[in-house]
Amino acid sequence: MPHRRLAALAAAVVVVVAGLSVRALLPGMVAKYAGDLLYTLLVYALVVVAAPRARPFAVAAVALGVSWLVEFAQLTGVPAALSAHSTPARLVLGTTFNAPDLFWYAVGAAVGYAIHYSALTTIDRFCRES
Numbered sequence: 001m002p003h004r005r006l007a008a009l010a011a012a013v014v015v016v017v018a019g020l021s022v023r024a025l026l027p028g029m030v031a032k033y034a035g036d037l038l039y040t041l042l043v044y045a046l047v048v049v050a051a052p053r054a055r056p057f058a059v060a061a062v063a064l065g066v067s068w069l070v071e072f073a074q075l076t077g078v079p080a081a082l083s084a085h086s087t088p089a090r091l092v093l094g095t096t097f098n099a100p101d102l103f104w105y106a107v108g109a110a111v112g113y114a115i116h117y118s119a120l121t122t123i124d125r126f127c128r129e130s
Helices: 004-027 028-050 057-078 076-084 086-091 099-129
Strands: none
Touching: 004 028, 028 057, 028 099, 057 076, 057 086, 057 099, 076 086
């Protein structure tokens, strides 16, 4: 399904731009938690790129699981050590565990699910009517 992969890649680019914009334009905690939500949306889009036929619920579960795994890994100190030497590692892995992030990752997965499900439903309806 090349059109799903292309749409997911386009969505990933939009999410990255949104994330950079949020960091530059919004204050402290608003930017932080919006960034958490967008982080999971980016993971969501990348899962769709890798598995374009995957159902929205499965993609949401994987995106949430990856986001939570990264957050809980921060309890080990490994991400902080890697982040001290690499800006990309800091952006991907973070540095310190923050429990409220878990909620915002779930919101990001829910938003991704809603968009994906809505898009598939709309496409399906269009195909049946054509």
